[in-house]
Amino acid sequence: MVTTLIDTQQNTWSDVFSTKYGAIYQSDAERCWYVDFAGKVAKFDYRCLLKLKKAVYNVDIEAKLLQSTKDPDIEILFICACDHCYILSLLQIIALKDLLEGTFVMLQLNHILQDRLYRIAI
Amino acid sequence: MKDLIRIRSLISAEVEALLNQQVRKEAFSSAVYLSMASWCNHNGYDYSSEYFFKQADEERQHQLKFFKYILDMGGNAISPEITGIKQEYNSFREVFEDALDQEINVTQSIQNIYARCLKEQDFVTNEFLNWFLKEQREEEYKARRALELFDVIGEEGTGRWQIDRHIGDIKYDSGA
Numbered sequence: 001m002v003t004t005l006i007d008t009q010q011n012t013w014s015d016v017f018s019t020k021y022g023a024i025y026q027s028d029a030e031r032c033w034y035v036d037f038a039g040k041v042a043k044f045d046y047r048c049l050l051k052l053k054k055a056v057y058n059v060d061i062e063a064k065l066l067q068s069t070k071d072p073d074i075e076i077l078f079i080c081a082c083d084h085c086y087i088l089s090l091l092q093i094i095a096l097k098d099l100l101e102g103t104f105v106m107l108q109l110n111h112i113l114q115d116r117l118y119r120i121a122i
Numbered sequence: 123m124k125d126l127i128r129i130r131s132l133i134s135a136e137v138e139a140l141l142n143q144q145v146r147k148e149a150f151s152s153a154v155y156l157s158m159a160s161w162c163n164h165n166g167y168d169y170s171s172e173y174f175f176k177q178a179d180e181e182r183q184h185q186l187k188f189f190k191y192i193l194d195m196g197g198n199a200i201s202p203e204i205t206g207i208k209q210e211y212n213s214f215r216e217v218f219e220d221a222l223d224q225e226i227n228v229t230q231s232i233q234n235i236y237a238r239c240l241k242e243q244d245f246v247t248n249e250f251l252n253w254f255l256k257e258q259r260e261e262e263y264k265a266r267r268a269l270e271l272f273d274v275i276g277e278e279g280t281g282r283w284q285i286d287r288h289i290g291d292i293k294y295d296s297g298a
């Protein structure tokens with residue numbers, strides 16, 4: 001996984017969280033996140049990232065695992081008003097959920113740090 | 123790394139979800155009161171019907187207060203789906219018993235949000251909730267007073283007619 005990517009406008013992406021299967025970066029300049037998962041890097045703003053999280057968390061993984069029907073284990077995550085759509089297997093859903101869980105913990109941690117270290121010091 | 127989420131919204135995702143849940147509860151209360159107004163009206167309890175119409179209006183205002191607060195803080199307010207409104211009551215008294223139950227539920231729900239905000243040190247939302255805590259004092263008082271009329275006046279003879287006449291007079295003006 002790349003640690004820090006530099007784009008053409010010298011825009012730094014900060015690492016938010018990464019796993020064996022993907023990574024999420026934040027661009028302060030563009031006020032958005034880049035989700036590197038399932039073979040593509042997709043840009044999400046605040047609302048869309050929350051929608052992605054909701055869509056992933058809404059998949060009932062346990063129910064899918066217990067399902068004995070023969071249809072394929074494929075989930076289509078379509079996120080309203082966002083440009084991206086994911087077609088994922090159940091294992092990928094689990095991996096994406098992992099990635100998002102870690103990401104939101106890190107964002108929360110960042111919020112606490114900003115609060116306790118910087119905002120109070122100013 | 124900038125705190126992008128905080129820039130977009132004053133309230134946390136958890137508090138936002140709780141507030142949206144409260145929007146739904148207030149909308150539900152409004153719909154229930156409307157149903158009570160209808161039942162009282164066609165059973166001949168005109169004053170009580172009027173009382174519940176007013177309550178339905180108030181609950182709608184509460185719903186909008188929460189709704190606008192969520193938006194003002196940068197959150198996403200969700201217009202709720204309301205189903206499962208009870209339309210039939212077994213007795214005049216049952217209507218008021220349900221009304222009190224409902225207000226107790228709302229008070230508990232608001233206290234629950236308050237507790238969450240304290241934990242997060244979201245004092246801004248707590249300050250907003252203070253208005254509702256005070257309002258719930260009045261709401262529970264009125265509902266309890268109404269129910270007490272059934273015991274004080276009694277339902278025999280022209281009792282229910284008397285109770286109905288007194289429902290509209292219930293007021294809460296505490297100095298506290």
Ligand SMILES: [Fe+2]
Nearest residue numbers: 148181184228
């Ligand atoms: Fe209310």
Ligand SMILES: [Fe+2]
Nearest residue numbers: 151181225261
């Ligand atoms: Fe109420």
